[in-house]
Amino acid sequence: xxxxxxxxxxxxxxxxxxxxxxxxxxxxxxxxxxxxxxxxxxxxxxxxxxxxxxxxxxxxxxxxxxxxxxxxxxxxxxxxxxxxxxxxxxxxxxxxxxxxxxxxxxxxxxxxxxxxxxxxxxxxxxxxxxxxxxxxxxxxxxxxxxxxxxxxxxxxxxxxxxxxxxxxxxxxxxxxxxxxxxxxxxxxxxxxxxxxxxxxxxxxxxxxxxxxxxxxxxxxxxxxxxxxxxxxxxxxxxxxxxxxxxxxxxxxxxxxxxxxxxxxxxxxxxxxxxxxxxxxxxxxxxxxxxxxxxxxxxxxxxxxxxxxxxxxxxxxxxxxxxxxxxxxxxxxxxxxxxxxxxxxxxxxxxxxxxxxxxxxxxxxxxxxxxxxxxxxxxxxxxxxxxxxxxxxxxxxxxxxxxxxxxxxxxxxxxxxxxxxxxxxxxxxxxxxxxxxx
Amino acid sequence: xxxxxxxxxxxxxxxxxxxxxxxxxxxxxxxxxxxxxxxxxxxxxxxxxxxxxxxxxxxxxxxxxxxxxxxxxxxxxxxxxxxxxxxxxxxxxxxxxxxxxxxxxxxxxxxxxxxxxxxxxxxxxxxxxxxxxxxxxxxxxxxxxxxxxxxxxxxxxxxxxxxxxxxxxxxxxxxxx
Numbered sequence: 265x266x267x268x269x270x271x272x273x274x275x276x277x278x279x280x281x282x283x284x285x286x287x288x289x290x291x292x293x294x295x296x297x298x299x300x301x302x303x304x305x306x307x308x309x310x311x312x313x314x315x316x317x318x319x320x321x322x323x324x325x326x327x328x329x330x331x332x333x334x335x336x337x338x339x340x341x342x343x344x345x346x347x348x349x350x351x352x353x354x355x356x357x358x359x360x361x362x363x364x365x366x367x368x369x370x371x372x373x374x375x376x377x378x379x380x381x382x383x384x385x386x387x388x389x390x391x392x393x394x395x396x397x398x399x400x401x402x403x404x405x406x407x408x409x410x411x412x413x414x415x416x417x418x419x420x421x422x423x424x425x426x427x428x429x430x431x432x433x434x435x436x437x438x439x440x441x442x443x444x445x446x447x448x449x450x451x452x453x454x455x456x457x458x459x460x461x462x463x464x465x466x467x468x469x470x471x472x473x474x475x476x477x478x479x480x481x482x483x484x485x486x487x488x489x490x491x492x493x494x495x496x497x498x499x500x501x502x503x504x505x506x507x508x509x510x511x512x513x514x515x516x517x518x519x520x521x522x523x524x525x526x527x528x529x530x531x532x533x534x535x536x537x538x539x540x541x542x543x544x545x546x547x548x549x550x551x552x553x554x555x556x557x558x559x560x561x562x563x564x565x566x567x568x569x570x571x572x573x574x575x576x577x578x579x580x581x582x583x584x585x586x587x588x589x590x591x592x593x594x595x596x597x598x599x600x601x602x603x604x605x606x607x608x609x610x611x612x613x614x615x616x617x618x619x620x621x622x623x624x625x626x627x628x629x630x631x632x633x634x635x636x637x638x639x640x641x642x643x644x645x646x647x648x649x650x651x652x653x654x655x656x657x658x659x660x661x662x663x664x665x666x667x668x669x670x671x672x673x674x675x676x677x678x679x680x681x682x683x684x685x686x687x688x689x690x691x692x693x694x695x696x697x698x699x700x701x
Numbered sequence: 702x703x704x705x706x707x708x709x710x711x712x713x714x715x716x717x718x719x720x721x722x723x724x725x726x727x728x729x730x731x732x733x734x735x736x737x738x739x740x741x742x743x744x745x746x747x748x749x750x751x752x753x754x755x756x757x758x759x760x761x762x763x764x765x766x767x768x769x770x771x772x773x774x775x776x777x778x779x780x781x782x783x784x785x786x787x788x789x790x791x792x793x794x795x796x797x798x799x800x801x802x803x804x805x806x807x808x809x810x811x812x813x814x815x816x817x818x819x820x821x822x823x824x825x826x827x828x829x830x831x832x833x834x835x836x837x838x839x840x841x842x843x844x845x846x847x848x849x850x851x852x853x854x855x856x857x858x859x860x861x862x863x864x865x866x867x868x869x870x871x872x873x874x875x876x877x878x
Contacts, residue, residue, distance in 0.1 A: 286771065288772070290794070322749055511728045515732075543714065546759075548768045548769055602770055
């Protein structure tokens with residue numbers, strides 16, 4: 265049996281376990297075990313221990329619980345209410361009016377949160393009732409919230425990027441920095457679509473609120489002070505070199521605790537709830553990462569990734585064709601899997617392929633994060649759809665249809681970064697210096 | 702028996718949360734110490750071990766809470782009886798795997814203890830001390846999976862399904878990324 269056939273067999277075994285409902289982390293490890301035990305002479309047990317222990321006992325990975333905890337704390341504060349009040353007065357005169365709060369709110373919250381579902385839930389819990397009360401179009405409101413929520417993982421910090429950086433052995437800070445400009449492009453595209461839609465359907469946008477004086481607007485913006493201070497704090501400790509990208513996460517927690525304390529939502533109960541929640545989510549992600557680490561190790565011993573990379577190479581696909589094929593592959597995968605699993609499941613196989621084709625790992629990180637964002641809004645499994653389904657009682661397929669135009673904007677962004685890879689690599693290169701090859 | 706087990710899972714879960722809090726304190730302390738030129742050697746090792754402890758000790762608690770992701774596309778469309786068979790099969794596979802994991806987590810750490818292996822970083826301690834979190838966590842997870850298998854075989858719905866349903870019914874999606 266050739267390596268390609270073995271790979272096919274293992275893949276079939278994995279899909280069987282996954283479809284049957286075996287937990288993803290366990291599936292990864294079981295397939296890894298099968299690969300080692302059946303096709304190599306390497307002892308599987310000792311390697312299982314080593315893979316799990318070295319995935320868990322990792323200084324880099326310690327940023328993960330910090331970023332998650334930060335989001336959990338902010339979710340339990342009044343931050344999103346304050347952001348709505350601070351942003352709304354400025355946007356009331358643009359075509360589409362308060363609909364833009366969804367985009368801007370998610371973008372700003374995304375720069376303190378690393379999770380797409382948390383961003384979507386936090387902004388929606390305030391923006392959605394406010395927009396419905398004022399008579400905005402429900403379809404566009406839901407679609408924009410579902411999709412803009414995914415900015416949480418594109419605009420740093422990002423839990424997905426931490427996972428990718430660990431899986432790809434890339435620099436976390438470089439991947440973080442690389443996400444900024446694509447994030448801004450995406451926000452412009454989202455808002456641009458809302459403007460175009462509002463101009464085409466003028467009857468569907470309710471009239472603006474009573475005019476406010478400039479000073480009143482500035483006073484209302486005082487509501488944005490807490491979130492601004494939090495962003496400034498995190499950037500400041502990074503730029504001044506006080507903290508590394510990992511430690512910066514701990515400052516995010518400190519700032520979030522300060523905001524919670526200042527706004528009076530730092531009760532003992534909220535503190536324990538947020539901490540326990542963060543512990544469980546981190547544990548879930550680390551379990552997947554550990555299983556994936558074992559699978560990667562096993563794959564390395566079998567030589568499958570190299571064989572597959574050569575096999576794909578033998579088709580002589582142009583880099584663009586390879587990227588297009590991968591994009592379709594991930595969109596299909598994203599229908600059934602969550603983003604984290606999607607990344608770690610494929611890292612062992614896809615990354616060698618990508619490097620062989622001459623792509624930059626940091627660039628590919630942003631590419632894959634954009635595809636994970638798509639996965640969050642594609643049924644049947646898309647967490648942002650679940651969040652909004654739960655909030656509104658609407659069927660998730662209906663919400664997915666509402667998100668379709670914004671889904672298109674994500675695809676446009678992927679095309680932009682593929683044609684102009686500089687928009688991704690420019691910022692990390694300027695801040696950190698060009699990467700040593 | 703059930704109560705004692707539930708207490709053990711939750712105690713380990715709270716201990717894991719304590720280690721998450723510990724990572725936060727250590728990271729802040731390290732940056733402050735660096736600013737005032739105090740030696741920070743070894744903090745990185747401690748953070749890594751805390752991270753491991755937070756991970757392994759929370760396993761059983763997280764499993765019961767229904768937070769481990771799985772593909773439910775197929776099994777959620779099944780009627781109660783076929784679904785029970787799928788749940789039991791998944792749990793049986795899970796039992797074998799977590800049993801194997803627990804066996805190696807205990808055996809390897811026992812060997813570390815017997816041969817007096819020490820850590821390789823800045824802090825020199827017998828390596829079995831930080832690795833103990835792995836053994837304890839893996840054994841607890843193994844027991845928790847068996848417990849749910851027994852529940853399903855007896856004809857009840859597993860705790861991880863009902864716990865996740867309750868959470869989502871409350872509109873709490875904070876534990877999904």
